[in-house]
Amino acid sequence: MSYDAIVIGGGACGLMCAVQAGYLGKRVAVLERNDKLGAKILISGGGRCNYTNLYATPANFISENEYFCVAALNQWTVGDTIRFFEDEGIVGQEKTLGQLFPTSNKAKDVVAVFERLLKTLGQEVFLQAEVKSVEKNPVTNTFQVVFDHQGQLETFDTAKVVMASGGLPIAKLGASDFSLRVAKRFGLQVTDTAPALVPLTITGKDAEWFAALAGNAVFSRVWNKQISFEENILFTHWGLSGPAILQISSYWKPGEVIWIDLLPKQRIAQLVQQERDRGGKRLLSQLLQDHFTKKFTDALGKFLSIDKKIASIGKQEVKLMEQVIHRFEVKPAGSKGYDKAEVMRGGVSTDELSSKKLEAKKCTGLFFGGECVDVTGWLGGYNFQWAWASGYVIAQHL
Known part of the structure; x- marks a missing residue:
C-alpha cells in the first residue's frame, strides 16, 4: 500500500x-x-x-x-x-x-x-x-x-x-x-x-502526620521560587496530591522545597485580632474550625497551641501561626512516578x-x-x- x-x-x-x-x-x-x-x-x-x-x-x-x-x-x-x-x-x-x-x-x-x-x-x-x-x-x-x-x-x-x-x-x-x-x-x-503533573511523596518523621490527614482537601496557594498556583491540595497516605500539587510538581526538582499558604484569601493575624476585638474568649481551635475541618484543625495542634484562648495568645505565637498557616514548608521526598x-x-x-x-x-x-x-x-x-x-x-x- x-x-x-x-x-x-x-x-x-x-x-x-x-x-x-x-x-x-x-x-x-x-x-x-x-x-x-x-x-x-x-x-x-x-x-x-x-x-x-x-x-x-x-x-x-x-x-x-x-x-x-x-x-x-x-x-x-x-x-x-x-x-x-x-x-x-x-x-x-x-x-x-x-x-x-x-x-x-x-x-x-x-x-x-x-x-x-x-x-x-x-x-x-x-x-x-x-x-x-x-x-x-x-x-x-x-x-x-x-x-x-x-x-x-x-x-x-x-x-x-x-x-x-x-x-x-x-x-x-x-x-x-x-x-x-x-x-x-x-x-x-x-x-x-x-514525571510531571504528578503527586508528591513525603517520607521521614513527617510522613505519619501527612498520612493521618489522608482525604482532607484544602484550598491553598502552593509556590516555589518560580511560580505559584491557587487550587485545592489533597492530603494522602503517602504525601500530597490535588490540582495545586500536580501543577507545582512540573516545576519541582528533587531536593527542593515548596511552600503552602493554607488560607490564601485571609490573614490569620487579622482573624486573631478580630477575635481579640470581640473579647478573645474563643479558643484558637474554634477560630481555625471556621476555615478548616476539625480533623485538620486538630492536626495543626502539632505546631500551634490550639486549645489556648485567643485573648492569651502573644505576638510570637501569632508569628508562628503566620508561618504555619501562610508559609507551610514541605520538602517532598519524591514523586509517585510515571504510573x-x-x-x-x-x-x-x-x-x-x-x-x-x-x-x-x-x-x-x-x-x-x-x-x-x-x-x-x-x-x-x-x-x-x-x-x-x-x-x-x-x-x-x-
Whole structure:
C-alpha cells in the first residue's frame, strides 16, 4: 500500500494529524500499539476528557525554549479546537479555570469523533501494531517502518514519518520511550525527562502526620521560587496530591522545597485580632474550625497551641501561626512516578525541530508531535491543546 506518511501513535496528536492530513487529500496509516485508539484520551479527566482550556497561552507551557510552542498554538488555536469538535457534535462546557469538557462528560465521544472521521476520510488504522524500528534509506531517501501487527512482522516504506507515540506515563496503556529512542537514533538531542503533573511523596518523621490527614482537601496557594498556583491540595497516605500539587510538581526538582499558604484569601493575624476585638474568649481551635475541618484543625495542634484562648495568645505565637498557616514548608521526598503522572516533562529538544513544521532539522520527513516533544502544559486541558495543535501543524507539511 502507498501512504503519504506513517503516523506512529493513535493518541491525541496522531489522530488529529491523520484527520487533518485526510482533509488535505493525503493518505496516511496510523499504527497504534493498543487494541483501541485514544487510550489516554479515554481515561483523561476521570473519563470525561478535558479536551482544551479556554485560556491557553504559550505561558502555560514548560520548555527549555519557552517560545517554541508559539508558532503551533497560533496555527491551531483554542477557537479552532472548539469549532472542530462542535462541527462533529461535541459542545464544550466550562468547569474550573477554563477547563472545557464535553457536555456529555464522556471521553469516548471525543475518540468517536476521530474514529468516524478516519473512516470517512479513508485513513488506514492498524491496531495492536507495535513499531519495532524506523530506519531511513539514504539511496531512496525513504523511511522503512517495521512493526509487529498482531504477531506478524510487516514493513511500510514511506517518505514521511510522524512520531506521536507519547511519553513515559502510564505504562499499562502502552506508554514507552520509543519516540525518544527514534530521535536519538537519528542524532537528535533529548532533554532530561521526568514525571510531571504528578503527586508528591513525603517520607521521614513527617510522613505519619501527612498520612493521618489522608482525604482532607484544602484550598491553598502552593509556590516555589518560580511560580505559584491557587487550587485545592489533597492530603494522602503517602504525601500530597490535588490540582495545586500536580501543577507545582512540573516545576519541582528533587531536593527542593515548596511552600503552602493554607488560607490564601485571609490573614490569620487579622482573624486573631478580630477575635481579640470581640473579647478573645474563643479558643484558637474554634477560630481555625471556621476555615478548616476539625480533623485538620486538630492536626495543626502539632505546631500551634490550639486549645489556648485567643485573648492569651502573644505576638510570637501569632508569628508562628503566620508561618504555619501562610508559609507551610514541605520538602517532598519524591514523586509517585510515571504510573501516576499525567504527562512527561522534557523530551525531544526543541532545538532539533522546526517550530513552524515540527520537522526534524537533521532529517527531512521525520516529524515529532505531542507529548514526546519538550513542551509540557499545565493541568486542565493544556496538553490536549498542544497535541491537537502539533498534530494539525504536522499534517500541513506531509
